[in-house]
Amino acid sequence: MQNNLKISFIGGGNMAAALIGGLAGKLTAAGNIHVVDINADSLAKLQQQFGIKTSSEIDATLAASDVVVLAVKPQQMKGVVAQLVPHIKGQLVLSIAAGIRAVDLSRWLKGHNAIVRTMPNTPALIGKGITGMVATEGVSKEQRAAADAIMRAVGETVWLDDEKLIDPVTAVSGSGPAYVFYFIEAMQQAAQEMGLTAEQGNALAISTFVGAAQLAAQASDPVAVLRERVTSKGGTTYAALSSMEASGVKQSIINAMKAAAARGQALGEEFGQD
Ligand SMILES: NC(=O)C1=CN([C@@H]2O[C@H](COP(=O)(O)OP(=O)(O)OC[C@H]3O[C@@H](n4cnc5c(N)ncnc54)[C@H](O)[C@@H]3O)[C@@H](O)[C@H]2O)C=CC1
Ligand SMILES: O=C(O)[C@@H]1CCC=N1
DSSP states (O other): OOBOOOEEEEOOSHHHHHHHHHHBTTTBOGGGEEEEOSOHHHHHHHHHHHOOEEESSOOTTTTTOSEEEEOSOHHHHHHHHHHHGGGOSSOEEEEOOSSOOHHHHHHHTTTOOOEEEEEOOGGGGGTOEEEEEEEOTTOOHHHHHHHHHHHHTTEEEEEOSOGGGHHHHIIIIISHHHHHHHHHHHHHHHHHHTTOOHHHHHHHHHHHHHHHHHHHHHOSSOHHHHHHHHOOTTSHHHHHHHHHHHHTHHHHHHHHHHHHHHHHHHHHHHHSOO
8 A cells, every 4th residue: 555645754763664664666656755863874874775765954855745754863853943944834744753742842842732642663664663642632534644654554453542651652562562572582581591502592592482472363262361370289380380480570660660751751851951
C-alpha cells in the first residue's frame, strides 16, 4: 500500500532509520522521504540504504511536507524546533522524543496545534515495534490516520487518551527492549559460567525468549498460568524462581520501570522549559 505522503525527518539517527526502513518504498515512495541531520555520515548511510532525500539544513522541502517527524534527542529538541517555525504551517508534527510534552512543542512552534506525540521502540527495525501515541486537539482525522499508518508501517500502535500515560508507555515498551537484552545477557553469562559455549548459550537464551514471548502472545491463558506450567513442585524452575523472589527481582524490575517513567517526566520538565 503506497500513497504520496511526504514525510520529513528532523534527525536521522537510530530510531529514524528504523522508521524509514518500514516506510521507504512501502507506505510511500523513497523520494517522498526527506531527512535533515547535522551528521553527514548518517545522511550518507540513509541515502545509500533507502534512496531517500537528505540535507544538512532545513530547506523548502519541509514546507511541502505532510508530516514532520521530530527524531532528535530530548536535549536537542527546543533548539531544533526553533529553526522549524518559519516552515511549519498546516503539517502534522509527529514527535518520537521521550519526555518532551506536546504543550511545549506547541509553544515553541508559536501555537501550532497539530501534534502527535509517540513512543516507538527499536523492534521497529524488523517491523515488530509497538508505539504508544496521543494526539492534540488540532490533529485532523486524516492526520491521525497518517500518523497511525506511519507507525503501523513498523509494527503495532496503541492510542492513548491522556498524554500523561506516554511516560509509563516509555517505561514499558520504549525502554523495554533494553530490559529484555539485559535479561538475555544475564542468561548468556550464566550459561557460560556453567560450562556451555558462548554460541550454545546465545542460541539457548535467545530462542527461549522468542519461544516464550510467542507462546505468551498466542496463548489464551495469562502469563502467570504459563509460568506455573513450567514450574514443577520441588523442581528446577521452582529453585530458580524462589532464588529470584528471595533476591527481590520482580520488585526490582518494577522499581526500575518506575524510574524510567520518572525520568521521562523529568526530561520533559528539564528540557521543556522556555
Ligand atoms: N533509541 C530508542 O530506543 C528510542 C528513542 N526514542 C527517541 O527518539 C529520539 C532519537 O533517538 P535515537 O534515534 O536513539 O538518537 P540518535 O542519537 O541515534 O539520533 C539523533 C539524531 O539527531 C541528529 N541531530 C542532532 N542535532 C540535530 C540538529 N540540530 N538538526 C538535525 N539533526 C540533529 C543527530 O546527528 C542524530 O543522528 C530521542 O528523542 C529518543 O527519546 C524513542 C523511542 C525509542
Ligand atoms: O532511553 C531513552 O531515553 C530512549 C527512550 C526510550 C528508549 N530510548
